[in-house]
Amino acid sequence: MTVKIGIPRGLWFYDYYPLWKTFYEELGAEVVLSNPTNKQILDTGVKNTVDEACLPVKIFHGHVFDLKDKVDYIFVPKMMSVYKREYICPKFCGLPEMVNHSIKDLPPLIDTEINFNKSRNSLKKTIYNFGSYVTKNPIKIKRAYEKALKEYEVYKSEIKEGSFPIDGQLNSKEKKQSDITIAVMGHSYNIYDKYGSMGLINKLKENGINIVTPEMMDYKVVNQHASTLEKKMFWSYGRKLLGTAMYLIEEKNIDGMVYLSSFGCGIDSIIVDLIERKARKKGRLPFLLITVDEHTGEAGVNTRLEAFTDMLEWRKRNEGNLSTHG
């Protein structure tokens, strides 16, 4: 009988899922994804999570709940650190424990620890631990991982070319339609979750706006910019966002920046402020912060987006006669 492994469509999913999906499928397991985020998933998530957690963590719990009775294992790795001397986010570090204590009658979790904070020496062992839930054959695991890495690289390059993984589905690349380009900033699990983000990317696209996201950036360029900070930004997500913003502000080839943040995010409390200051100071770049939480009223988001794009178009029309970029 094949082993059924459930992958929740939340948090690191948007960054890594082709890697883990291919990995387990190559090992002969059946991979089951939870449904794209919907009201039911959000509701069960909110009901089954500690109150202080942020919206994406609550949504993640909802996805775990969605998979609960369908699979043999649920994939909830303990992601501590993926780059040297950097961390993901405190809530990622304690995710398996949080899930285990909040939701009853769960199948066993694949909660192997990923921790490359000191070095990557443990990579091989970590991969083996992940694979050992399906097979004990190290060679098979190694091959599956190599194949998975290739898939992962393809996925990343697709996104770089402008195909966004909305709910994990890469959408079609569209040709440049308008002369307005907006950078959509935010943690990948916020901006690519269609329900959680209230369709932010799609709404902008429908208005014919070109979109740039942090996932489209060259990691080296991002790192180079982030390293000019006085103090090292040791949150990986924060580092990526800051580096991206600094690069975009300097290049001046975008017209505005929209930052989607979930209410109560500790990392964003610093990052948003830093980015906003840099955007205003250096590039006089229009900046819009959108905060999402459990509320489903889209009126507020729509108003802000509409006003923002109106303003950008207006500025653009006037650019011919007046310099608005300082």
Place this chain on the structure above:
Amino acid sequence: MQNCYLGIDVGSVSTNIVLMNDDKEILGKIYTKTQGRPIEAIQRGLKEIKKEVNEEIKVKGVGATGSGRNLASMIVGGDVVKNEITAHGIAALNFVDGVKTIIEIGGQDSKIILLRDGIISDFAMNTVCAAGTGSFLDRQAARMDIAIQDFGELALKSENAVRIAGRCAVFAESDMIHKQQLGHNQEDIIKGLCDALVRNFLNNLAKGKEILGPVVFQGGVAANAGIMKSFEEALGQEVFVPPHHEVMGAIGCCLLAKEHAVKNPQTNFKGFDIINSGYNVKGMECKDCSNLCEVIEILRDGTVMARWGDKCGKWNNALKSGVEKLA
């Protein structure tokens, strides 16, 4: 017979309607409370404005704004539907010479709009928190048994303002109660609250923004002389409250409708008869998929006018053609 443009601003607290002629003269304005029933408020407002404007008029265009703008546009037959920022910006640009900063505080939102060289160059709106907006002031006034109209005047009488926490409405309220139980004067507490709300506004929304004069203060809360004075003290410059400050959003809509009518002479306006129609709203939760959309159906005299709220468009599209469609 005069050509006119109708501007409707359906906000969380008030519904405002303005009628403007071709020369940008305001023929009539109505400020009425929404009271949780926007459709009735629109009907009531239209009825009153019809009474107020005692001459023969021809409506050439309709603009709608505010959080209830889609609903308003559907009921009245709108030609332009615009967000509040653009509407307020356009109104201020047309009615205040050389305006560079707009402070707008409404029922549930507050915004700052920066205008440079005659265009909106930057803006900010409150995020998830509605502290310091009109509905919070309303609530505090009701708690202290003061008419909201007298709130501002009381603040002006204060000689020794107390410090109230302004970051959060809940903290502000407990601070106010604490100070009141210590025996402080009511006017000092109210002035303290005005200062706190202004501090909160400037720290949150105006953070990092260059506030240049002329500064215009509009929206319902601009009627509050206490808040206005606190703004002047905090900014160290004069703050103007335009004569039609409470209906500036609706004025912006008139201007937008007027601009629209130049290219599109045919208006969607359904006529003033709608004030006599009976409207019904049916809501239901669609259980066909796990999105569980809250679908709303609006009926005018028993006929379905519009449906919205469905993510997939199934209910919306099921309406026969010719009926208003809204996303």
